[in-house]
Amino acid sequence: MTSTAPVPAGAGHPWFHDPKRPEPSTLRTASPCEVTAMLREELAGLDVSLPGPWLPAQPFVLPRRSYDELFDVSRTLLALVRRAVLALGSSWPARAEALGARAEDYPLLSGQDNTETAYCSMMARPDVVIGEGGPRLLGFSFSGTFGGPNESHGLNAVWQRTHSERFFGHDPLVTRVRAFEDVCRSRGLPRAVAVVGSPGDLQDDADIRFQERELEQFRRRGFTADFFEPDRLPGALGRPGNLRYPLGLRTFATADWTERGQSLRPVHDAQRAGFLMLPPQSSGLLANKKALALVSEGRPWMTRAERRVADRHLPWTRITIPGRTGWRGLEHELPELVLARRERFVLKEAIGMMGREVLVGRHTAPEDWRQAVEAAFTAEDSVIQEHVEPSTCPLELTDGSGAFTARVTPVLSPMLFGDRPGGCWARYLPDDASLSASRGVISVGGAGATENVVLTWAGPTGAAAPEEAGGR
The missing domain is CATH 3.30.1490 (Dna Ligase; domain 1)
Incomplete structure (x- = not known):
C-alpha cells in the first residue's frame, strides 16, 4: 500500500464530519490485534472482503443529518425510478420490451402484474458517492441477493464492541423482517416464510451459521422460518391454497441457477400454487440503468421539486x-x-x-x-x-499491530426494505494506487474493495431499540 499515508484528523469533505463530536478513532477501546481478530471471527462465512494488509479499525461515522439524507434521497429517487418504469407499458412483459430486455433474463415473472407492481421496489440498494455538493446516486440494485445486509449486520456488531461510544445504525436483517410483517398484515397471511436459496451458496459450517442468523431474525419476530433449495419447491410448501409457507425470501439469482443447467420449473409450480416469492423478479427491471437515465433526462409527469432532486442527486x-x-x-x-x-x-x-x-x-x-x-x-x-469526482473522508486502518488514519474514497449503499431505512453498507479502496489499478471502479467482486458499515452518532435523535441499533 505504497501511496497510503496518515492524514490529519477531520480531513475530507465536511459532509462526513460532525465538528461537535470526537474523532471515532479516539473512541476505540480494543487493540488493533483484538479488532482484527473480532472482524475475522464475526464475519467468517459471510464472504466479506477484508483483503488486507490494512483492515478498517472503525466504522464510517456520519453526522445524523448526513446519515438521514442518504435514506431520504434514496427513497425519493427510488419512487421516481419505479414510476418511470411503470409508465413504459401496461404490463411487466411490455415494460421489459420497452427497456430492450430479453424475456429469458426474467424467467420468474409471475404473471400476476398487480402483485409484481406492489412489491417491485420492496428491496432496494443504491450506490452513492459524495460529490462536491453532497450525495450523488450512481445506480440501484433491486433483489434479495444484493450485497450488504449480512455484511453490515456483522460489521456493526464488531464496532459496537470495540468502541466506547454507542453508535447507531438501522439493522438490515431486522428491517427486512419488518417489511415481511407489513406484507403479512396487508394480505392477511400467517407469519411463515421460506428462505429460498441455491445449494451452491452453502459451502461450509460457517455459511450455515450465516443462514441460521437470517432465519433467527424471522423467528424472533414470531415467524415460522426455514431454508429451502429451489428444487424442493413446491413439495415442501404443502397443497395449493393452504401453503405452510405462503411467503418466500428469494436469496438466489436465477442466472446462477440456469447457468448450472438446473430447471426453475419447481419455482414456477410453487408460484402457481400461490407462493409469493419476494422480491418479485419485476424488481430486476428497476435495476436497468436505462430507468435511471429516464429520470435524469426528465419525465413529463415529474414535478419541479422532483426535477430539482434528480438534478441535484443524479449524475x-x-x-x-x-x-x-x-x-x-x-x-x-x-x-x-x-x-x-x-x-x-x-x-x-x-x-x-x-x-x-x-x-x-x-x-x-x-x-x-x-x-x-x-x-x-x-x-x-x-x-x-x-463522471462524479468522489470526495474523501478519514478512516482509521490497522494491520493488526498498529493503526493510523488515512483518507479513503467510499461508495455508500443505504438499503431500503419496504421503504424503511435498513442500514448502510460501504466499500472503499485503501489508496490511490488501488483505485488506479481498479480503473476507477470501486466494487468488491470486480475490484476487490474492502467492506465496512456506515453508522451515525447515538443520542436523542438516534435512539432506537437495541435489536434495531445493533447495540451492545
Missing part, C-alpha cells in the same frame, strides 16, 4: 441512442460529445453487476473507449453517465 445520464441532447447548457450530438470528452463520462451496460460492465473514460485508453462507445450506440444497450 447526468443518457441512454446510448444517437441524437441530440443537452449537456451543460448546450446542445450536442450525443455520440460526438462522449467521444470528444472521454474524461468526463462513464459508460455502463444497462444490465450489469459488480461494476464489471463499467468503463470510466479517464481510466480507459482512447482507442478502447472509442470502440466501446461505438458498440454501445450500435446496440443501444448501455447508458452514458457524467
Whole structure:
C-alpha cells in the first residue's frame, strides 16, 4: 500500500464530519490485534472482503443529518425510478420490451402484474458517492441477493464492541423482517416464510451459521422460518391454497441457477400454487440503468421539486441512442460529445453487476473507449453517465499491530426494505494506487474493495431499540 499515508484528523469533505463530536478513532477501546481478530471471527462465512494488509479499525461515522439524507434521497429517487418504469407499458412483459430486455433474463415473472407492481421496489440498494455538493446516486440494485445486509449486520456488531461510544445504525436483517410483517398484515397471511436459496451458496459450517442468523431474525419476530433449495419447491410448501409457507425470501439469482443447467420449473409450480416469492423478479427491471437515465433526462409527469432532486442527486445520464441532447447548457450530438470528452463520462451496460460492465473514460485508453462507445450506440444497450469526482473522508486502518488514519474514497449503499431505512453498507479502496489499478471502479467482486458499515452518532435523535441499533 505504497501511496497510503496518515492524514490529519477531520480531513475530507465536511459532509462526513460532525465538528461537535470526537474523532471515532479516539473512541476505540480494543487493540488493533483484538479488532482484527473480532472482524475475522464475526464475519467468517459471510464472504466479506477484508483483503488486507490494512483492515478498517472503525466504522464510517456520519453526522445524523448526513446519515438521514442518504435514506431520504434514496427513497425519493427510488419512487421516481419505479414510476418511470411503470409508465413504459401496461404490463411487466411490455415494460421489459420497452427497456430492450430479453424475456429469458426474467424467467420468474409471475404473471400476476398487480402483485409484481406492489412489491417491485420492496428491496432496494443504491450506490452513492459524495460529490462536491453532497450525495450523488450512481445506480440501484433491486433483489434479495444484493450485497450488504449480512455484511453490515456483522460489521456493526464488531464496532459496537470495540468502541466506547454507542453508535447507531438501522439493522438490515431486522428491517427486512419488518417489511415481511407489513406484507403479512396487508394480505392477511400467517407469519411463515421460506428462505429460498441455491445449494451452491452453502459451502461450509460457517455459511450455515450465516443462514441460521437470517432465519433467527424471522423467528424472533414470531415467524415460522426455514431454508429451502429451489428444487424442493413446491413439495415442501404443502397443497395449493393452504401453503405452510405462503411467503418466500428469494436469496438466489436465477442466472446462477440456469447457468448450472438446473430447471426453475419447481419455482414456477410453487408460484402457481400461490407462493409469493419476494422480491418479485419485476424488481430486476428497476435495476436497468436505462430507468435511471429516464429520470435524469426528465419525465413529463415529474414535478419541479422532483426535477430539482434528480438534478441535484443524479449524475447526468443518457441512454446510448444517437441524437441530440443537452449537456451543460448546450446542445450536442450525443455520440460526438462522449467521444470528444472521454474524461468526463462513464459508460455502463444497462444490465450489469459488480461494476464489471463499467468503463470510466479517464481510466480507459482512447482507442478502447472509442470502440466501446461505438458498440454501445450500435446496440443501444448501455447508458452514458457524467463522471462524479468522489470526495474523501478519514478512516482509521490497522494491520493488526498498529493503526493510523488515512483518507479513503467510499461508495455508500443505504438499503431500503419496504421503504424503511435498513442500514448502510460501504466499500472503499485503501489508496490511490488501488483505485488506479481498479480503473476507477470501486466494487468488491470486480475490484476487490474492502467492506465496512456506515453508522451515525447515538443520542436523542438516534435512539432506537437495541435489536434495531445493533447495540451492545
